[in-house]
Amino acid sequence: MSSPPLPIRPTVQAGATALLDAARAARAILLTGPTAPDGDSIGACLALAHGLRRVCSAHVAVAGELSYRYEWMPGAGAMVHDDAVTADYDVVVVLDGDAGRLSPPVEAAFQAARVKGIIDHHRSTRVEGYDLAIVDADAASTCDLVYELLLAFGLRLDREVAQLLYAGIVYDTGGFRHSNTTPHTHRIAARLVAMDIDHPAIGTRILVERSPAGLRLLAEVLQDARFHAEGRLVVGVASYQLGTRLGAGPGDIEGIVDHLVYVSGVELACFFIEQAPGQVKLSLRSRSRVDVAALARALSVGGGGHARAAGAQLHDSLDHALEVVVPRLEQAVRAAEA
Numbered sequence: 053m054s055s056p057p058l059p060i061r062p063t064v065q066a067g068a069t070a071l072l073d074a075a076r077a078a079r080a081i082l083l084t085g086p087t088a089p090d091g092d093s094i095g096a097c098l099a100l101a102h103g104l105r106r107v108c109s110a111h112v113a114v115a116g117e118l119s120y121r122y123e124w125m126p127g128a129g130a131m132v133h134d135d136a137v138t139a140d141y142d143v144v145v146v147l148d149g150d151a152g153r154l155s156p157p158v159e160a161a162f163q164a165a166r167v168k169g170i171i172d173h174h175r176s177t178r179v180e181g182y183d184l185a186i187v188d189a190d191a192a193s194t195c196d197l198v199y200e201l202l203l204a205f206g207l208r209l210d211r212e213v214a215q216l217l218y219a220g221i222v223y224d225t226g227g228f229r230h231s232n233t234t235p236h237t238h239r240i241a242a243r244l245v246a247m248d249i250d251h252p253a254i255g256t257r258i259l260v261e262r263s264p265a266g267l268r269l270l271a272e273v274l275q276d277a278r279f280h281a282e283g284r285l286v287v288g289v290a291s292y293q294l295g296t297r298l299g300a301g302p303g304d305i306e307g308i309v310d311h312l313v314y315v316s317g318v319e320l321a322c323f324f325i326e327q328a329p330g331q332v333k334l335s336l337r338s339r340s341r342v343d344v345a346a347l348a349r350a351l352s353v354g355g356g357g358h359a360r361a362a363g364a365q366l367h368d369s370l371d372h373a374l375e376v377v378v379p380r381l382e383q384a385v386r387a388a389e390a
């Protein structure tokens with residue numbers, strides 16, 4: 053029994069035509085996520101690269117630095133390290149995040165490109181400044197959009213692409229538990245699972261598995277978590293020194309903030325990650341009331357994301373960041389209760 057075709061949203065349909073035209077006129081295409089790409093970004097880039105290689109003759113490269121969590125993904129081994137990206141691509145498309153968060157070499161390639169594109173579902177993303185934009189904040193993931201894009205290209209799914217898209221969807225919906233999960237996302241996922249992919253293994257690798265160093269890091273962060281605002285706000289901290297002592301890498305940080313926010317009574321969680329001295333990343337999650345995308349934007353110029361999951365980057369010492377930000381988080385959680 054075959055399922056009826058899924059509808060393709062108008063923005064994807066229009067964008068597919070524009071992207072195909074640009075791709076067929078191009079010699080070289082670069083697909084990239086923002087710095088430190090997540091599962092949705094990597095899945096979307098690799099799946100779109102796979103699709104584009106079947107509909108045009110341009111050289112298609114994917115840029116990004118992978119954490120160990122994503123090394124298994126088909127095509128991941130051929131990704132170009134950000135530092136090795138040169139500025140000679142006709143088309144550069146940013147997936148799952150805006151061009152404000154590219155690493156310097158990728159930013160240079162983006163600026164030099166004849167066609168600058170974006171495919172994204174972050175509510176904070178603006179379409180100005182791009183020649184080609186497929187942006188829909190109602191999509192659960194960028195992989196949802198890429199799935200429809202590949203259909204609009206007239207391509208049939210294969211197992212490789214199904215694994216990539218499923219990984220991205222599982223990542224961004226937290227295993228179909230977050231509020232962005234819709235019947236449409238489930239319908240897409242059903243079609244991907246029907247491709248005979250090893251979906252339990254993908255779900256485990258993307259959401260659950262940790263390295264031994266990552267387990268110790270999780271333990272220390274949870275041990276030292278602090279509650280504020282009568283238990284409605286929780287703050288976790290991973291100092292640079294802690295990460296170095298445990299030998300933890302970027303992949304070990306992912307998912308820790310979810311442990312913080314899913315504590316009874318908690319509405320808002322903030323995880324402070326000291327990436328290097330003077331450089332602090334904030335990872336924000338809320339349960340139902342605080343708009344963390346707005347909060348992240350208020351905390352830093354490049355901050356943003358989704359209503360329930362967002363991030364911000366501060367150029368500040370860890371101690372000073374805590375001193376300044378925690379009262380603002382308390383304020384936000386109290387305002388949301390009022």
Ligand SMILES: [Mn+2]
Pocket residue numbers: 092093148173192193194224
């Ligand atoms: Mn995403």
